[in-house]
Amino acid sequence: MSVLREKILETATDLFKTRGINSTGVDLIVDVAGTTKMTLYKYFHTKEALIMAVLQKSQQDFQAWLDSKLDSKKSSDKIKHLFDFIEEWINSPTFNGIGFIKASAEFPEENNPIHQLSSEQSNEFRKFISQLAREANIKDANGLALQLSLLFEGAAQAEQMQRGCGAIKYAKEAAKILINGAAKQ
């Protein structure tokens, strides 16, 4: 990947996270990245394409980090540790929200491609939890995945609005109750 493309992507990611997507203009991105609009549009034809690339990269990074953490656990135990690692991610000094949750709130119209991508990423994450539930022999894996993803999204949204508010700790404990309940079925 081109170094300049990488730099633009990294700058846009930081600015979108700290200032919001809609309130970050292309002018600011090129200023901070130390490049020109022409270069930005060479790699990303539109601002929408840049937002989509940022969302994809953010989700890939989050998922890769989570996978690497869960790799150290037994397959059947991974779901029990999921919220420990999500808590670690949310409590890290650099946490500034989950990309697809923020994007979904900023682009609520269902036919908007950015909204559609964030919905797709939310569904993918739910499928990932569902897979972990199946590996733990949970009977209603999809149901538990839906419950846990709702807890995760609610807590992440609260934490991105107010750092250290404790939402993720409550969600983690609630997740334990739900996982134990599902395991008994």
Added chain:
Amino acid sequence: MSDTHILDSEWLLNMLQKASSNPQGRMLALFDILHDWSRAPSINSSFSNLAVSQTVHPRLREYMIKQGHELGAHLPQMLADQVCLMAVTAMQQELQYPESAGLLHAKLAAKALIAVQTKKEYQRYIKPKHYVASLAATLMLGAVYLSYSSFSNSNKAVPAALIDPPTLQVKQENVIADPADTAALFAEIERMRHGSCQLIEAIQLPDAYKQVYFDNIVSGQISTNPEEQKTVRELLKMVRCNYTPMLMANSTG
């Protein structure tokens, strides 16, 4: 009635009030009522754009916060916000994938959250007023710009611990980091004293990092614990410093 107002309607609040004689029942009834409502004719295809911030449903939010207080929840506002958010997300999920029983699962998740929020042993997590106070404090503080080079000239607005750059001290820990790493951190902190640095807002850091931040970066008491040093290095990445001499920076030549 507009779809986007259903969650704030008098009708919904009346239905919730009638649903149960206890606050938990009234809170959880939201999911059952939305489930029934979503099955009503002509509704299914038009429930959209409700993923917007909870602030667009102030009456429902207020009602749910009241139930949270009656329940004795540790953080009634947080509980109310999360329950409302889960209900809206689950409603959309259920309309998109009716077989997912989104609202039923959201109700189970809300029930678990209520159980945790009303359990005595979890109260240690957070002080009850923190959820409201942290936002107010963040807004009041805004961006905090501190320059090491100007501490001695503007000490009225600076916390006492920051007025005189402290002598660097090493903490005694059971696990000792590589001396080279400790020396590198000393050098980095010492270097910051010769530049103009924009420190991070401690209020935004999770509690676990605040003490590390104050001890190591603000007070200069570098820990010899490897884990703590790792955190310090992460935090240092967030501090932006300018080491250009003022004369050079102001020069137009």
